[in-house]
Amino acid sequence: MSALLTDPGLSTSRPRRSVGDRPWAVHLAAVVAVFFLVAVIAPGLLDTTDPLALHLSQALQAPGPGHWFGTDEAGRDLWSRIVHGTRPSLAIGVGASAVSLSLAIVLGSLAALGGKVLAPAVDRVVEVLFSFPSLLLALLLVALLGPSALTQAIAVGVGTAPGYARMVRGQILSAKGSAYVEAALTLGHSPARILRRHVLPNAVRPLVAIMALSIGQSIVWASSLSFLGLGVAPPSSEWGALLEAGRPYVAHAWWLTVLPGLVIVALALAATTLGKHLQSLLERSEA
Numbered sequence: 001m002s003a004l005l006t007d008p009g010l011s012t013s014r015p016r017r018s019v020g021d022r023p024w025a026v027h028l029a030a031v032v033a034v035f036f037l038v039a040v041i042a043p044g045l046l047d048t049t050d051p052l053a054l055h056l057s058q059a060l061q062a063p064g065p066g067h068w069f070g071t072d073e074a075g076r077d078l079w080s081r082i083v084h085g086t087r088p089s090l091a092i093g094v095g096a097s098a099v100s101l102s103l104a105i106v107l108g109s110l111a112a113l114g115g116k117v118l119a120p121a122v123d124r125v126v127e128v129l130f131s132f133p134s135l136l137l138a139l140l141l142v143a144l145l146g147p148s149a150l151t152q153a154i155a156v157g158v159g160t161a162p163g164y165a166r167m168v169r170g171q172i173l174s175a176k177g178s179a180y181v182e183a184a185l186t187l188g189h190s191p192a193r194i195l196r197r198h199v200l201p202n203a204v205r206p207l208v209a210i211m212a213l214s215i216g217q218s219i220v221w222a223s224s225l226s227f228l229g230l231g232v233a234p235p236s237s238e239w240g241a242l243l244e245a246g247r248p249y250v251a252h253a254w255w256l257t258v259l260p261g262l263v264i265v266a267l268a269l270a271a272t273t274l275g276k277h278l279q280s281l282l283e284r285s286e287a
Contacts, residue, residue: 029273032266039086047080051237060253070255072245078255082263085237089219089264092153092238096218097211099157100164105204107161108168112176113195130162138221142230149232156221160214167210171203178202209282212275216268223264239264 039046048068055075063070069078111122129137134156141155175181176199184194219239225231226240227247234245239260246256 025273026277029270029277032270033274036086036090036267036270039083040090043083043086046083047077049077049080051076051080051084052235053077060249062253063255063259069259070253072256073249073253078242078259081237081242082239082260085239085242085260088149088232088236088238089222089240089267090215092149092156092222093215093219095150095153096156096160096222097214099154100161100214100218101207101211103158103161104164104168105207107165108203109172109200111165111169112172126162126165129158130166132159134159135221135224138225139228139230142225147225147230147233149238152222152225152231153218155225156218159221160217164207164210164214168203168207171206172199175199175202206279206282209275209279212271212278216271216275219264219271220268 035046053076055071058067058071058075059073061067061071061075067077067079069082072078072081107122107126111119111126113119114122132140138155138159141158142151145151145154181194181198184198222231223240223243226238227243229244231240231244232238234241242260243257243264246253246260250257
């Protein structure tokens with residue numbers, strides 16, 4: 001027994017695996033992602049009726065055979081509205097991720113390569129942005145620019161950029177001190193060529209996985225803004241707008257808020273699982 005406890009070769013403990021390393025989770029996330037991709041490209045293949053068709057006599061019907069997700073206060077089919085809301089919701093999430101990572105690459109690169117004058121100044125800017133809670137900063141930007149899908153994407157992107165900027169800075173500094181950069185310097189390559197061909201590609205490559213992770217996070221943040229009435233205006237089927245529209249009826253029509261919320265959670269979990277799996281694959285390829 002003591003040998004089992006002391007000899008690492010006889011240890012029965014196994015390293016814990018993340019969800020992104022479990023095949024069943026990755027396959028399930030892929031199925032969910034394909035479903036949402038179909039909803040974006042061809043929503044007509046999944047909907048059951050016109051998402052904007054009004055049927056006041058069928059208002060606030062509970063989920064059932066005729067309406068899988070029930071109906072809203074105007075008798076519109078909630079399932080069809082969620083399907084058609086996938087495109088604007090994903091557009092906001094992808095747009096916010098693009099804004100966030102683009103800003104992070106610029107700020108992180110300047111902080112790592114800006115020299116003794118520019119780098120400290122950029123560091124202070126990132127620290128100021130990082131000191132604001134992401135949601136509070138997004139709310140401030142939406143209040144200044146006005147509610148819209150574009151504003152949501154910009155606000156969420158700016159709010160989440162500081163954390164990614166620090167990550168980019170660390171990746172670039174790590175790449176600058178690597179053996180392959182030293183070898184390139186020894187071979188007489190110019191600093192510009194080393195930066196373009198070695199430092200930036202190796203620093204940005206981990207962001208491929210982070211992009212997938214950030215899409216789910218961005219959709220959650222954008223839906224939070226819509227739920228607070230600072231997003232896309234009705235009668236949009238954007239998921240956050242559906243949550244906000246169903247809030248007055250939550251006491252006697254739970255499906256108007258619960259089901260869109262579950263859809264948001266499903267997409268966020270699928271994006272996170274696929275992002276972690278992609279990150280794991282990249283780490284194994286580098287090992």
